[in-house]
Amino acid sequence: MSIRVLALDLEGTLLTVTYNPVPRPGLREFLTYCCANFPRVALFTAADRVSAMEALQECLRCGAVPLAFMEKVEFVEWEGEYKDLRLVSDCQPSEVLLVDDNASWIHPEQRDLWVPIAEFSSRNADGADCELERVQSVLEARRGIDRGEAIVAEHLHVEDGAAKEKKKPSQNAF
Numbered sequence: 730m731s732i733r734v735l736a737l738d739l740e741g742t743l744l745t746v747t748y749n750p751v752p753r754p755g756l757r758e759f760l761t762y763c764c765a766n767f768p769r770v771a772l773f774t775a776a777d778r779v780s781a782m783e784a785l786q787e788c789l790r791c792g793a794v795p796l797a798f799m800e801k802v803e804f805v806e807w808e809g810e811y812k813d814l815r816l817v818s819d820c821q822p823s824e825v826l827l828v829d830d831n832a833s834w835i836h837p838e839q840r841d842l843w844v845p846i847a848e849f850s851s852r853n854a855d856g857a858d859c860e861l862e863r864v865q866s867v868l869e870a871r872r873g874i875d876r877g878e879a880i881v882a883e884h885l886h887v888e889d890g891a892a893k894e895k896k897k898p899s900q901n902a903f
Contacts, residue, residue, distance in 0.1 A: 731824065732767065732824060732825070732826050732871065732872065733767070733768050733769055733820050733824040733825070734767065734768070734769040734770070734771055734817050734820055734824060734825040734826075735763050735767040735769070735770050735771070735825075735826055735828070735868070736770075736771045736772075736773040736805065736812075736814070736817060736825055736826065736827040736828070737763070737770065737771070737772055737773065737774075737827075737828050737829075738772075738773060738774055738812075738827070738828060738829040738830060738831070738834075739772055739774035739776055739781050739784070739785075740774060740775070740776055741830040741831065741848045741849055741850060742828060742829055742830045742846055742848075742849065743756055743760075743849075744756070744784060744788060744849070745849060745850055745851050745854060746784075746850075746851075747776045747780040747781060747783065747784040748780070748784075750784040750785075750787055750788055751851065751854045752788045752791070752793035752794070753849045753854075753858060753860065753861055754856050754857075754858045754859070754861070755858075755859070755861040755862055756788070756793045756794065756861060757792065757793050757794065757795055758861070759861040759862075759864070759865055760794060760795055760797075760798040761795050761797065761798070762865050762868075763798070763868075764795070764797045764798050764801050766868070766869075766872060769801075769803060769820075770798065770801050770802050770803070771802065771803040771804065771805050771817060772802055772803070772804050772805065773805045773807070773812050773817070773827060773829070775834070778804050778806070781804065782804075785798075785799060785802075786799075803818075805817055805818075811834060811835065811836040811837075811839075812827060812829065812834045812835065812836065813836050813839070814827060814836065814839050814842060822839055822842065823842070825842060826842055826843075826844055826868065826871060827839070827842060827843050827844065828844045828846055828864055828868075829843060829844075829845070829846065830845070830846050830847065830848040830849070831848070832845065844864055844867055844868065844871075846860050846861075846863075846864050847860050
């Protein structure tokens with residue numbers, strides 16, 4: 730099944746904290762990639778919606794977040810022990826990838842849908858961080874696997890149809 734939704738954690742993943750947000754290096758390019766390559770992009774964060782959107786607006790004003798992301802992003806409302814991908818609307822959990830820095834939030838049955846990223850904080854906000862580039866490569870590989878599976882499935886379907894077509898004349902000949 731192909732990935733329809735990319736869910737992103739906010740604090741420690743895309744920026745430091747909501748109350749004094751420092752954007753992760755490469756954030757604008759990463760979010761531009763996400764918007765261009767995933768049908769849906771969602772925030773799946775422990776921060777409340779107002780704080781999350783204020784932090785993103787501040788990053789938008791400083792040029793670290795593209796307007797296209799702000800127009801596209803959805804917000805996943807949740808509470809509880811885990812970020813359960815069943816809470817992402819209008820899709821199956823298997824159609825969602827979650828990028829998050831905190832393993833303790835990941836639902837044990839959904840770990841195969843988690844893309845881990847090293848925590849970003851004020852302690853390592855010196856500009857040397859390349860995690861978003863690394864994660865983009867991981868996402869691209871996952872998308873390639875999805876495309877490959879779709880191509881194989883399409884190829885098998887075509888071969889299946891071709892096999893049926895070949896059998897018809899021989900069946901009619903007898």
